[in-house]
Amino acid sequence: MKHILSVSLGSSKRDHAFETEFMGEKFHIERIGTDGDFARAIKLIEENDGKVDAFGMGGIDLYVYIAGKRYTIRDAKRLVAAAKKTPMVDGSGLKNTLERRCILEIQEKGIVDLKGKKVLMVCAVDRFGMAEAFEQVGAKLTLGDFIYTVGIPIPMHSLKTLRLVGSIAAPIIVKLPFDKIYPTGNKQNDIIPKYSKYYYRADVIAGDFHYIRRYLPEKLNGQVIITNTTTREDMKLLKERGISKVITTTPDMGGRSFGTNVIEALMITLMKKPLDQIAPEDYHAMLKELDLKPGIVDLERWDA
Structure with a gap:
């Protein structure tokens, strides 16, 4: 079973885990919030590096794109540096x-x-x-x-x-x-x-x-x-x-929607290509194959 771990700077109150299947592969998808604690997030990444199939970076973006130009967020580099074996994505590719x-x-x-x-x-x-x-x-x-x-x-x-x-x-x-x-x-x-x-x-x-x-x-x-x-x-x-x-x-997914960092981590695991070799065209092809649909909730009829 493939394991996707989203390490988030967000609140631990939003933690969630579930198992699912995509394209014939079974996945365990997990989100762990660190309540804004960079040191804890880095420790989590280091402890799971090489043990999970892909990391999602939650609660922070690695890049900001404006009109085709990419700007790197300084604090996010600290998290990426901790993942030396397992690929880590922030959702910006999606x-x-x-x-x-x-x-x-x-x-x-x-x-x-x-x-x-x-x-x-x-x-x-x-x-x-x-x-x-x-x-x-x-x-x-x-x-x-x-x-x-x-x-x-x-x-x-x-x-x-x-x-x-x-x-x-x-x-x-x-x-x-x-x-x-x-x-x-x-x-x-x-x-x-x-x-x-x-x-x-x-x-x-x-x-x-x-x-x-x-x-x-x-x-x-x-x-x-x-x-x-x-x-x-x-x-x-x-x-x-x-x-x-x-x-x-x-x-x-399992009663909630996950961030783009989780979906991108899922996709790069399915692609089975080195991260630096994945192009926008690969994401387009994968999106077409997965046929992901928006989640729609009519709150006027929704019952908690």
């Missing part, structure tokens, strides 16, 4: 493929008509492919990168602006301590409604779930959320706060 494909599928299959809809992306630089897909289907974007990552209430409304500003800001931001720009550990359990008017104005709220959750207003009015990792507890919270539907870019 974000530009799986998440872009998900948005196009939502539009093409009529799951939600995104054309003309007001879409708030809480942070677009870590999901540039998703942002481009929203623009492609005719959504009206509000990009909250400044608002929700560094606390500057300046919305952007075009990817052209994000490309320009991002190319200037990204080299500086990726050198900051990661917990200054992203909720890690127990901070993921806190909800601090902030700049709520952008949530209220949106028809769709999209992007990283921890950003969405951290600034979630007390009561919304039927918005749709398109995001990544969610648990049953998250669904209960979102229903209580007035969300009508949740669409996850990864499918339900």
